[in-house]
Amino acid sequence: MFMHNKRLMYTVRVGAPDPKLASLMLEQFGGPDGELAAAMRYFTQGLGDDDPGRKDMLIDIATEELSHLEVIGSIIAMLGKGTRGRLAEGVDAGAGLLTSLTAGGESHTLSVLYGSGPSLVNSAGVPWTAAYVDSRGDPTCDLRSNIAAESRAKIIYERLINITDDAGVKDALTFLMTREIAHQKSFEKALYAIEDNFPPGKLPGDPKFTDSYYNSSQGEGDTRGPWNQGEDWEFISDPDRMAAVDGGSGEASVKLSASDSRALNRMMERTASRADGNPLTGAELGSGAQLDIGGRPLS
Amino acid sequence: MFMHNKRLMYTVRVGAPDPKLASLMLEQFGGPDGELAAAMRYFTQGLGDDDPGRKDMLIDIATEELSHLEVIGSIIAMLGKGTRGRLAEGVDAGAGLLTSLTAGGESHTLSVLYGSGPSLVNSAGVPWTAAYVDSRGDPTCDLRSNIAAESRAKIIYERLINITDDAGVKDALTFLMTREIAHQKSFEKALYAIEDNFPPGKLPGDPKFTDSYYNSSQGEGDTRGPWNQGEDWEFISDPDRMAAVDGGSGEASVKLSASDSRALNRMMERTASRADGNPLTGAELGSGAQLDIGGRPLS
Amino acid sequence: MFMHNKRLMYTVRVGAPDPKLASLMLEQFGGPDGELAAAMRYFTQGLGDDDPGRKDMLIDIATEELSHLEVIGSIIAMLGKGTRGRLAEGVDAGAGLLTSLTAGGESHTLSVLYGSGPSLVNSAGVPWTAAYVDSRGDPTCDLRSNIAAESRAKIIYERLINITDDAGVKDALTFLMTREIAHQKSFEKALYAIEDNFPPGKLPGDPKFTDSYYNSSQGEGDTRGPWNQGEDWEFISDPDRMAAVDGGSGEASVKLSASDSRALNRMMERTASRADGNPLTGAELGSGAQLDIGGRPLS
């Protein structure tokens, strides 16, 4: 069960409204690495998890991310306060307002559609989608996804800090960025507190293919490193050894019943593209002057 | 700032695992009228609102909806516990598991992709999208959207109750359904506590068109009611009075500069479809036996 | 069955092409509160409805919304005529065209991808999705959704009017805005013409929870109003009374078969995060200079 306290987790002091900047901040409100994505990633994992300690941690951090969502949303709301009133009241209506709403970023949509309130879209105006949430119900995967997500969130905050001069905004963003570092540390501890967490799951890999590295991209500039050199790796550059690595024909086959075969063959015959001849095509009809239905120039 | 209490808002007692039923319950977890949509609708409005009482109400209810999200998510998690362990441990692997995962609903995706944990998709497996959230930053609109959303959520819960025999699930769903009624009542009070809330916004309508009703669908079965009859309405059935109601030509026009005109004319000439003649087409080439490039049958 | 008359419902007289303004107008062509969303909301409801009068009204208004879609689409087409010809014919090709297409809004995508024709995207370029359509097949819900949708459409038109100086565009937008008011009135009549329309559906709420208001957001600034005060409401502020309101444990449980239990326990053991000890993590490996595989500094 959730409770809310009216004080923000971090005080938000914005220097002046700026709808352009507001629209960039949306990235961490309704963007793929934003706070809703974080909260929902950990919350869905926590609800499904059967390990009491990990479940507790996941809900702890999910809850904190909701508090962060409120902080970044409040920044956006404050940056939008100027446009909000003017557009609602029709102050400076016409070209003046139009110019102020199209000064850059996605402030035009933030203002016209969302009334300058925080909306769950990213900095391009794309609505948040749960396709961003990669919870899979296996802790060794989910914790790795969380570690990755926290690292991405950290970078996006860093970029937003780099494009801001407003001291109050920078200050709050720095707090939010810092917490992503702390969360990553917690998730790392929880991952490595799982005995034998690699590879994930229960089924072992096929030892014939666990240590092979296929040099699929070749040509000048081939460079090696610990990811494909050393005793751990079998480095394979011969293209013949990359096809049909099982030693088979490299073909796909299926055993069909007689009636399925018959149906498929009928379809194949009916829709075959003849390899011989040179049929007249629509493109050829369409190049230059047209023909009429009788094959004469369409005068 | 948010806090979480480990006790659910409502105790969840599920009789037995049922992945099919679990997948239907997703509708209120990650569906368009589900609890995340509700929580985010009110939370985004609350962050942007400038009226202290309404803002407080919006955050109160947003917070409660998060608690509901936890309840419905816990129902899904419990209904999925059977598949969760068996799929992870490979118990009954093969046809047995396949059959149990494809017994109906969307349990196949819930199990294979999400590991039987609650996921932010609807009962068809469609990821939640913020396109469901219709907050617009105007309270007379937003409160109407909230009223409508609560009514929809009520109906979906009613349908889910109607397809469930599990007493514990029905009990928790009834609680959740009831709260939608209570929330609708609150939002109604807040809407009607706004002086002169209709029409929304500040600009008045054009009185020439505020009371007209266009009988656009005609023929046997035309039926009237208070929505188009009585003193309040001018009922217009003559199609001529539905076109160009401004009394103009009904055409669209724009004043182009000379150079824009020239460019547009060039494009029009270049891409004109000639109205005369009867050109030979690709479909005609393709009907029956093909021709070769010289126009002869492709033997 | 539909018919079309070549005269627009309202004459469109655009002063001059303006691709930036065109891209903002897309909000009411392919945006969430635009005319396609309106037409499809009422059309899908009308097709499914069994009440003859309401069905007639829904199709009447759906049809009119299609006529509106044509009006707003024609505005966009006219505003785009300048870019359309120049980009197609390569007039002023290079930096000149680039500058004119990136002057603001989403005119770059409108021009490059859609050739300056009206496209079913919103003002941020997001394609229209039926996720915007909230028809649920229950008239007391659907009419409330329609009322809310009309109110939102009204506000968006008002905002677009506020950012336009072009008299012809303002004139046509005012007509479209006005019709949203009229439609809202019709839908209100149809809703209140349903006997006992609240709460929606057939199942009553649980009287224990219908009148409770949970003060989930607390702290300085708590404000009450008719939405949570007075005789109608039980106002609950004690967090203990918000958890497990059914009087139970507040826990989620499910009865598992012995074999399901065994599988789940095996999974839990295999994936437990140990609460004791302090495991070395990847983040710790990654802070500062790296170690080699033997645990020595990677010189």
Add this chain to the structure above:
Amino acid sequence: MFMHNKRLMYTVRVGAPDPKLASLMLEQFGGPDGELAAAMRYFTQGLGDDDPGRKDMLIDIATEELSHLEVIGSIIAMLGKGTRGRLAEGVDAGAGLLTSLTAGGESHTLSVLYGSGPSLVNSAGVPWTAAYVDSRGDPTCDLRSNIAAESRAKIIYERLINITDDAGVKDALTFLMTREIAHQKSFEKALYAIEDNFPPGKLPGDPKFTDSYYNSSQGEGDTRGPWNQGEDWEFISDPDRMAAVDGGSGEASVKLSASDSRALNRMMERTASRADGNPLTGAELGSGAQLDIGGRPLS
């Protein structure tokens, strides 16, 4: 301006309700090749087109497609009438209803979310998106897209006919399928009525590369046909002739200012992956028993 006539374009006589079949019919209501996609494809093109005859044809056919949308939607509504009443009234509530809603297809979502009314989703429950609409504002492209779209719609109708025994449904589907054939014929005529419609647009291709065919897929089974053999084609099989076909280095380069170079170099140094050595990784930490922070086994 649109008008509606209450008579359907084609009479719909459904033999018996069948929610499973209803959910498959959604493919042509809210699917990618369904009637809304068709109507919107031609409608958006018609609004933008400057050629009077073609514009007229596009709106003619768009309007007819709306009439088709109504026919297919009415089929879905009729097939859903059984579930609609029973779910709303709670008849046979519990396991009985659950079983009937999960008998196959996507009837579970059609019933629970959409109340058995026609909804703008495809047969998998995916909401319709304007991403299906490929109008680009150039008639030689758009007409080709229309031709292709009509051919796809024809096939989907054919498949739906093949899975239906209901005579009334088959009859109406056959009508709809037939009209796609007629529409394709019209679009073909309009395309070939454009003088010199291939290649589309104004800029010619580079003659060095217009007639080359790159045999990018090689190995046993290489098969040739008129698409790559004959005088029209230069058939290139030598991989060396497929890389850097311009005769250059095949590298990507950009001229950077000194300050941009400096910044980029700093970033490269800071984030370089060292090619030498063999760093200890998280996966190695995670394989087998864990280490504690001091590098000892985590007992």
Add this chain to the structure above:
Amino acid sequence: MFMHNKRLMYTVRVGAPDPKLASLMLEQFGGPDGELAAAMRYFTQGLGDDDPGRKDMLIDIATEELSHLEVIGSIIAMLGKGTRGRLAEGVDAGAGLLTSLTAGGESHTLSVLYGSGPSLVNSAGVPWTAAYVDSRGDPTCDLRSNIAAESRAKIIYERLINITDDAGVKDALTFLMTREIAHQKSFEKALYAIEDNFPPGKLPGDPKFTDSYYNSSQGEGDTRGPWNQGEDWEFISDPDRMAAVDGGSGEASVKLSASDSRALNRMMERTASRADGNPLTGAELGSGAQLDIGGRPLS
């Protein structure tokens, strides 16, 4: 099986970084007519096709499109190199960077979210979706879709060329544009090499409706052409001949069981909108000063 050669198919020589131009180029990287859409369209068709020659061609061209994806992606990467380093290193942090990222197009999202690397979004920042891929598993449809897709891709490249002054970018774009022409030619040959490819599929149309043209859009400006005039067409303008063309009632009906009927009737009665009377509505309550619960002015 795929192999990669480090040399690009076409050398990319960009004159100077330009994040605005980079964001427009995204249209052909992650847009609907971009190279990923092309590659995936042909690849999915090739995997499913049973005709050896056509399958080979489809994989040939799919593979080439992947090489094109690499070329356009490299152009974007080069155009973004300036912002990439500066944003990562915080050079010119603050208003300077903000201004450079919001100069137009969608460069703000390209830089902040994607770090100036090529990302699979279109020029509006909309993520690529497989909804763009219209492969249907029937070659006469799929080849038509391919022909249309190549024509669209050609036009988008032409537009991008028209907005670019950078000689190296223009050069590479011209190559890519040219190849779309060549691919269209191949697909045309393969289509017309299918005996009797129109209409697609196996079921014939109903001859009663194959040659009818419904003049659904009427009024001044009605224009005819080969798409609806001549011996091939029956031109129908009488609206009465467009409704219920089967000669039936034009109504939709379904045979319901007695119990289904009863349930539906109960629902209809319960939710009827009464046609008589004039109910007081929420909108009326909301117009002007509000009433209190007792019906008195809310003082």
Add this chain to the structure above:
Amino acid sequence: MFMHNKRLMYTVRVGAPDPKLASLMLEQFGGPDGELAAAMRYFTQGLGDDDPGRKDMLIDIATEELSHLEVIGSIIAMLGKGTRGRLAEGVDAGAGLLTSLTAGGESHTLSVLYGSGPSLVNSAGVPWTAAYVDSRGDPTCDLRSNIAAESRAKIIYERLINITDDAGVKDALTFLMTREIAHQKSFEKALYAIEDNFPPGKLPGDPKFTDSYYNSSQGEGDTRGPWNQGEDWEFISDPDRMAAVDGGSGEASVKLSASDSRALNRMMERTASRADGNPLTGAELGSGAQLDIGGRPLS
């Protein structure tokens, strides 16, 4: 530049067609952790990366993932061969085909829409979206995302193996699963080959908040572990220490110009929800018998 070899990377030998199983396999073709997502994740990173070794590795593995996409797509194509022919040729048309297409999973959509060919949707029929691709242009983030993605892909393959009895399918899936393990190992090496890779980016966190752990979820069941206990962590349970952690007021503020203030205040006054009184609402009008416009019972 890419080349293709007609031999698959792994031979595919399917025992018998099974459209239900085919539809589940889609998860790794067009699902979020499928092979297209993998290929595009690494390909986009590789194009943007400036580190030669890492870039080479990324393109190597991206290329291999394309070969995997071909393998899993071929499995799907083989499993679908039975339905493909029968549906195209209308064999067993009617109820027989319907039953075979709705036996479970998403085979109905796979067959009707995609003609049983591999399509870029997941096992629920949801089209692939680039929202799955989390490349951000920073290697320390991207490599962590890759590690997480490989771990997720491994688990999904494991689940698919667990639901399959077909020996040939299991064999090929085991190969694909194994390669995810190998790729994870490579990405781990590349990550730890970056000096000082944690925290990502350049800006340090604020040391005041790097080591705090907020116990946001409280109540019975609170459990600690290395993620929040020990010397590394400051464990904070007092809710007062979680609000306004900066020591400020916890409020959000912005400095508005006088004119912005005036506009905002006007809007606030115009849209205030009055806290006093008890307004009559629409829900109250709608509960029980309706009133007519004059406030009398609507007889």
